[in-house]
Amino acid sequence: TSNEPAAAPSSAAPAPAPAASGNDQPGQKVVIGFSAPAADHGWIAAIAKNAEATAKQYTDIEFKPVEPTNDINAQISAVESLIAAKVAALVILPNDGQQLNQVALQATAAGIPVINLDRVFPDKLAYRTWVGGDNYGMGVAAGHHVGKKLKDKGVANPVIVEIQGIATLPLTQDRSKGFADALKTYGFSVTAKQDAKFTVETGNQVATSLLQAHKKIDALWNHDDDQGVGVLAAIKEAGRSEFIMVGGAGSLNAMKEIQSGTSVLEATVTYSPTMASSAIKLARLIAQGKGMSDLVENQVPQSITLASETITKENVDKYLALGFES
Amino acid sequence: MKVDTRGVAVREAWWGKVGEARHLGLVAALVLLAIVGVVTKPDNFATASNLVSILSLAATIGVITVGMTFVIIGGGIDLSVGAIMALASVWATTLATQSYGPFVMVVCAVLVGTGAGLVNGLLISYGRLVPFIATLAMLVAARGLAQRMSDRKTQLIQSGNTAIVELSTTRLLGIPLLVYIFALVVVLGWVLLNRTTFGRRTYAVGGNPEAARLAGINVRRHTMLLYALSGLCCGIAAILIMARTTTGSSTHGDLYELDAIAAVIIGGTLLTGGRGTIIGSILGLLIFTLITNLFILNGLNTSDQLIAKGLIIVVAVLLQRRNLKERAP
Amino acid sequence: MKVDTRGVAVREAWWGKVGEARHLGLVAALVLLAIVGVVTKPDNFATASNLVSILSLAATIGVITVGMTFVIIGGGIDLSVGAIMALASVWATTLATQSYGPFVMVVCAVLVGTGAGLVNGLLISYGRLVPFIATLAMLVAARGLAQRMSDRKTQLIQSGNTAIVELSTTRLLGIPLLVYIFALVVVLGWVLLNRTTFGRRTYAVGGNPEAARLAGINVRRHTMLLYALSGLCCGIAAILIMARTTTGSSTHGDLYELDAIAAVIIGGTLLTGGRGTIIGSILGLLIFTLITNLFILNGLNTSDQLIAKGLIIVVAVLLQRRNLKERAP
Amino acid sequence: MLVIRGVVKQFPGVRALDGVDLDVRAGEVHCLLGQNGAGKSTLIKVLAGVHQPDQGTIEFGGRQVRPSSPIDAIRLGIATIYQELDLVDGLSVAENILLGHEKSSLGFVHRSATNKAATAVLARLGHPEIRPSTEVGRLSPAAKQVVSMARALSHDARLIIMDEPSAALAHDEVANLFRIIRELTAQGVAVVYISHRLEEIREIGDRVTVLKDGRTVAVGLPAHETPTSQIVSLMTGRNVEYVFPPRGSGRGREVLRVEDLSSPGAFAGVSFSVHAGEIVGLAGLVGSGRSEILEAVYGSRPSSGRVLLEGKQIRSAVAAVRQGMGLAPEERKAQALLLDQSVTANITLGTLPGFSRFGWLDRARERAEAKRLVDTLDIRPHDPERPIKTLSGGNQQKAVLARWLLDERKLLLLDEPTRGVDVGARAELYAVIRKLAEQGIGVLLVSSEVPEVLGLADRVLVLREGRVIHESAAEGLDEHRVLDMIMEGSAA
Numbered sequence A: 001t002s003n004e005p006a007a008a009p010s011s012a013a014p015a016p017a018p019a020a021s022g023n024d025q026p027g028q029k030v031v032i033g034f035s036a037p038a039a040d041h042g043w044i045a046a047i048a049k050n051a052e053a054t055a056k057q058y059t060d061i062e063f064k065p066v067e068p069t070n071d072i073n074a075q076i077s078a079v080e081s082l083i084a085a086k087v088a089a090l091v092i093l094p095n096d097g098q099q100l101n102q103v104a105l106q107a108t109a110a111g112i113p114v115i116n117l118d119r120v121f122p123d124k125l126a127y128r129t130w131v132g133g134d135n136y137g138m139g140v141a142a143g144h145h146v147g148k149k150l151k152d153k154g155v156a157n158p159v160i161v162e163i164q165g166i167a168t169l170p171l172t173q174d175r176s177k178g179f180a181d182a183l184k185t186y187g188f189s190v191t192a193k194q195d196a197k198f199t200v201e202t203g204n205q206v207a208t209s210l211l212q213a214h215k216k217i218d219a220l221w222n223h224d225d226d227q228g229v230g231v232l233a234a235i236k237e238a239g240r241s242e243f244i245m246v247g248g249a250g251s252l253n254a255m256k257e258i259q260s261g262t263s264v265l266e267a268t269v270t271y272s273p274t275m276a277s278s279a280i281k282l283a284r285l286i287a288q289g290k291g292m293s294d295l296v297e298n299q300v301p302q303s304i305t306l307a308s309e310t311i312t313k314e315n316v317d318k319y320l321a322l323g324f325e326s
Numbered sequence B, C: 001m002k003v004d005t006r007g008v009a010v011r012e013a014w015w016g017k018v019g020e021a022r023h024l025g026l027v028a029a030l031v032l033l034a035i036v037g038v039v040t041k042p043d044n045f046a047t048a049s050n051l052v053s054i055l056s057l058a059a060t061i062g063v064i065t066v067g068m069t070f071v072i073i074g075g076g077i078d079l080s081v082g083a084i085m086a087l088a089s090v091w092a093t094t095l096a097t098q099s100y101g102p103f104v105m106v107v108c109a110v111l112v113g114t115g116a117g118l119v120n121g122l123l124i125s126y127g128r129l130v131p132f133i134a135t136l137a138m139l140v141a142a143r144g145l146a147q148r149m150s151d152r153k154t155q156l157i158q159s160g161n162t163a164i165v166e167l168s169t170t171r172l173l174g175i176p177l178l179v180y181i182f183a184l185v186v187v188l189g190w191v192l193l194n195r196t197t198f199g200r201r202t203y204a205v206g207g208n209p210e211a212a213r214l215a216g217i218n219v220r221r222h223t224m225l226l227y228a229l230s231g232l233c234c235g236i237a238a239i240l241i242m243a244r245t246t247t248g249s250s251t252h253g254d255l256y257e258l259d260a261i262a263a264v265i266i267g268g269t270l271l272t273g274g275r276g277t278i279i280g281s282i283l284g285l286l287i288f289t290l291i292t293n294l295f296i297l298n299g300l301n302t303s304d305q306l307i308a309k310g311l312i313i314v315v316a317v318l319l320q321r322r323n324l325k326e327r328a329p
Numbered sequence D: 001m002l003v004i005r006g007v008v009k010q011f012p013g014v015r016a017l018d019g020v021d022l023d024v025r026a027g028e029v030h031c032l033l034g035q036n037g038a039g040k041s042t043l044i045k046v047l048a049g050v051h052q053p054d055q056g057t058i059e060f061g062g063r064q065v066r067p068s069s070p071i072d073a074i075r076l077g078i079a080t081i082y083q084e085l086d087l088v089d090g091l092s093v094a095e096n097i098l099l100g101h102e103k104s105s106l107g108f109v110h111r112s113a114t115n116k117a118a119t120a121v122l123a124r125l126g127h128p129e130i131r132p133s134t135e136v137g138r139l140s141p142a143a144k145q146v147v148s149m150a151r152a153l154s155h156d157a158r159l160i161i162m163d164e165p166s167a168a169l170a171h172d173e174v175a176n177l178f179r180i181i182r183e184l185t186a187q188g189v190a191v192v193y194i195s196h197r198l199e200e201i202r203e204i205g206d207r208v209t210v211l212k213d214g215r216t217v218a219v220g221l222p223a224h225e226t227p228t229s230q231i232v233s234l235m236t237g238r239n240v241e242y243v244f245p246p247r248g249s250g251r252g253r254e255v256l257r258v259e260d261l262s263s264p265g266a267f268a269g270v271s272f273s274v275h276a277g278e279i280v281g282l283a284g285l286v287g288s289g290r291s292e293i294l295e296a297v298y299g300s301r302p303s304s305g306r307v308l309l310e311g312k313q314i315r316s317a318v319a320a321v322r323q324g325m326g327l328a329p330e331e332r333k334a335q336a337l338l339l340d341q342s343v344t345a346n347i348t349l350g351t352l353p354g355f356s357r358f359g360w361l362d363r364a365r366e367r368a369e370a371k372r373l374v375d376t377l378d379i380r381p382h383d384p385e386r387p388i389k390t391l392s393g394g395n396q397q398k399a400v401l402a403r404w405l406l407d408e409r410k411l412l413l414l415d416e417p418t419r420g421v422d423v424g425a426r427a428e429l430y431a432v433i434r435k436l437a438e439q440g441i442g443v444l445l446v447s448s449e450v451p452e453v454l455g456l457a458d459r460v461l462v463l464r465e466g467r468v469i470h471e472s473a474a475e476g477l478d479e480h481r482v483l484d485m486i487m488e489g490s491a492a
């Protein structure tokens, strides 16, 4: 039994490097429960994979994932079963923060620290720490990229189209708000928006008709690189190239497109699934009662928000290693 | 008066019904799954808290399944159940409704559910739409309406109305109230189907609508009532899901229609109508729920789960296939 | 002797069929939608490129609808179409398959689709599972398998195999090849259903399986073949979706089963089997596709789209309800 | 040609065949007789490959055979007309006739050849007016029966089995059928013929085999020489008088009044009334609109004119039943039975309110009443909890009638009430119907058997092409005269 964390799996999945600090010293053995939506598309799949890969790196973590599901009712049941199993910490990516709030409260009440990943619980009493991306910030980043480009080109009254992800998720609404707010600073606004469902096929379908609806487009923001594959296929099929496109999340595909320099996709704004690795690490520290060795505080902070970065042809090389396969 | 020598077999108690030949396969499948549970997770599966958790999980869709059983025996189908439940949950949790307190919220959910069901019924009985289409239209429209009402946001139950949430958190003899509600709906459904003229007519209307009509049954009105009944069940289910999730949302009950129909059919009810039992449907549903629970406990990864689930469904049904063979092609 | 006044309409050509009374309602609904399109978006709707777009959008699910029409006329139902298409698309785009080039990929998709359909058919015919359950199990299992094979990643078609993508990008007379494939499948399906013993027996097997058996038809084998045929269509659809999205993915074809069944039923085919037409199904599907296209052209948001869709479905079907009334309750 | 020995067939709870022997010679018409439930249909289904026997041997054309499916039997040269219609509603007449052996090459149907072949068989059956392209679902029951026969004839069969082919046919149609049978036998084809009409047996049969309770009680009796009384007592084990009960003492107040009733395409300007205690019979050809009149009276067919039950207008079947009417429809399987339900549930379906309080069923009383009727009408087996689909055709028919005998109806509409009912039970049914009349119920009776109408009814209306052409007391009317009116319209 080595003192080193177990080797990262050889898969191409970007296994996050272990932090180079004292935090990785093996400690007391902890059981970490993990619950997330069904891994039915690239981003969520990457979340599940990253969580598992990180947990495997530590000999002192026993990883206990439960059936991922898109049914709230079943996710509640899943979390209940983890509470009943008395895990040391719970990492939860809820299908909907509000709907799982109560069961997270139950966990907290049962003395189990909850690490809330990505979609946030409304009630701060329901979780110990939140780690996630900045959805509003993502929209802002995309908005600035588009706004600046169009301003530089001197386009007046540009046609700006937005393809959202699942419309009923709060994060979708945050992203759109950020996008609109940033555009406003340039005096622009969104001409048309439609929602898809985070899948290649729905992206393709929505884009096909949107391209018919707008014969000339100046810029297009697509919230999600998974569905972006389908959007790009539709654009190629229609033979359109008069506009710039920005993606969302930061998949490997998207980065390669950007790198090629020949694609309408010239940038993507990150929302990295590496956050799952961080969540597992935080869960371990919290369960073991440790703080973060790079910070002065004795305890892990209450919330950590990843920054949304803009990847373009100029800086893409730096990000390639973090891109997830959609 | 003559004594019916076979009258003995008739006066069975409900446990006799569960054990009936036609349900044996289902019971066997349940027992098998339970054994798997006990063997793979000796410390977790057969605990009181896990069993309660299974029943709580089954409750919402269970209530819907009762209504669905009526509709399918009556020769129809209801694709709109999940969407109606969502709409009822949203309507009952708007700020306006919530300002009147929990009682009004409950009434609201029930009325919205029944009302939407009634619209289905009217379209089908008097508008003569095929049930599949009418309820599909209701599915889309009700979800759309729910999204519109809630502005696509999840609506939290407010602190003044926690009485509703207590249906899920308050326990009697260790069992949450919502499980009692589920049980009550099942019992009432069973009685309605087996002990009343309404139930008898449901079999007639589904089995041979022409014969039912010529026997003086108002087939249209009856059909309409069946969908209203299903809507009512969706309204009750809305209350349960509100209790469990502390919210109303347009995303609630997604794809419940498939699960409920599957449970009813695994339970031995024919999609063509005229036959079936509530007990079978509930057993069918419990099989599904048990499968999910076992997966949760064993932490299988999703892909394998799906594959396993497919196989288990096939095996469970093969176990009871003998009853279905009459109608198989 | 009396002359039967009811047997006049006999030797019509296909255009006669489209205009047949039973399809009139559908055609009327389509025309109405088209008028709405022209009025609201004069510059975008009635353009050649938009019409081609609509057909391209309809192609994938259209091919599936042809197979579904056979299955439903034959008295069954196939819930697994979307999942089978996904599995076929994934299998055909694994690195291993792709290394053999586009021809093998096409063959692979077709074989996987047909094979999965055959499994459905065997379970239903010889395993005597009810079709709803057997194909539901296949739905779950095929999606699981597709996820497992692809490791839940979207598999891009590689640069050596762009021949497949060209089905979508290459145009003949301004129309992409995949639209021709769609048309070909519809025509072949129509011929098979209306001009061959296989097609005529499909009506018999669905309309009255007992009578079909007494007439010496091997009902089981026929039923099995119907599901294999549906699987074959899913395999072809997989090729089309690969061409359109340039990918294979386990998420392809989500909820196709509902759309395909709805198109078939709106088209006038009875869920109980024995009646129906391919032309009706395709008209039904085009209505759906047209609705979505119109909404997006007009920039409606999804919630309103859903509500409107529900209403339009009801109206479209009321327009043609007279034909359905024979079987309505 | 066909030799059957010791065939046994067991169903759950019933031994339908319990050692049956049968010999059929080439070119003969061999009649199979037996009470309802004796096992006739089961036997022919064994021959046709539908059921597999548990024991016994079948020799056909000198070879030991064991048809394991209908295809097998058809290939052997055995064609069957089944008791219950076996047609596909969604297909055309021609497609139904050639189903399973379509005129085709490489799987493609030759439509003109198909239609030609169908036209030929239909013409041979004397029904050129049935068009091969008509959808079968649109035909009347009688026309469907013709199509069923056409299908059997379209095979080049050496043995044709006919299970009650005449039950749905009227007089002239039966004559037609017999002509065909004679043609067939002249070509050396053997026919096994089942019917409950003994006079038919005499006319067409060569030899008779009698089944009772699943056993052969007489093999190969000469059809012409054996006295009817002997056949009946072989079938029933007792002596039954095939007579109608004496007519009633007189009629009471008017129960039903029909004024100028018309339904486009079916009948027009029909007026009559039915009094309490009276049985009114409607005679006419197939297609003359009798069933439609019953439907219109019952409120289940759109019509103009007035239907008054004790002065109250009837507009729907629901109202009709509530006001005290009952209809025993023509097609029991399609219009009357809940096949999956028990005999009890089928019997009480029309009168459920009488067995319930506030919607709550009194199941004990329901069962007791059903049991009483099962015994009275001798519905076999005497088990009201059995699913009705396991009963023989004739017994199902009795259950349909039983439905309206539970409470005091004011008016009963009986459409072919004795279709498929055996001789013994028929006499009992006649007695039951007469007794009901005597209790003050009005009865409107449709039957394709003219003697039945004349023997049972008090008053007779003769219909032709949707119009009443004659009305008089039944007493003194003569069968031939009625037949003349029905067919030539010479009358009034």
Ligand SMILES: Nc1ncnc2c1ncn2[C@@H]1O[C@H](COP(=O)(O)OP(=O)(O)OP(=O)(O)O)[C@@H](O)[C@H]1O
Pocket: D011, D012, D014, D015, D016, D034, D035, D036, D037, D038, D039, D040, D041, D042, D043, D083, D380, D381, D389, D390, D391, D392, D393, D394, D395, D420, D422
């Ligand atoms: N599928 C079945 N399951 C159980 N019992 C059956 C089934 N089919 C027939 N029987 C029983 O077998 C016996 C013989 O029935 P069958 O239909 O052969 O009588 P039948 O002589 O044709 O009478 P009928 O003159 O009324 O048509 C009856 O008691 C009937 O109830």
Ligand SMILES: Nc1ncnc2c1ncn2[C@@H]1O[C@H](COP(=O)(O)OP(=O)(O)OP(=O)(O)O)[C@@H](O)[C@H]1O
Pocket: C004, D127, D129, D130, D139, D140, D141, D142, D143, D168, D265, D266, D284, D285, D286, D287, D288, D289, D290, D291, D292, D330, D448
């Ligand atoms: N041989 C036939 N071919 C085509 N159509 C027919 C034939 N016989 C009847 N019909 C149609 O069916 C309709 C109703 O016939 P139906 O048999 O119900 O009349 P009915 O007088 O009640 O005779 P039945 O005694 O057979 O009940 C008729 O109006 C006629 O158009």
Ligand SMILES: O[C@@H]1[C@@H](O)[C@H](O)OC[C@H]1O
Pocket: A043, A044, A118, A165, A171, A198, A223, A224, A225, A226, A248, A249, A271
């Ligand atoms: O599922 C979502 C993913 O697809 C999106 O790109 O980012 C946020 C996630 O919750």
Ligand SMILES: [Mg+2]
Pocket: D040, D041, D042, D083, D163, D392, D393, D394
């Ligand atoms: Mg019989």
Ligand SMILES: [Mg+2]
Pocket: D290, D291, D292, D330, D415
């Ligand atoms: Mg008639």
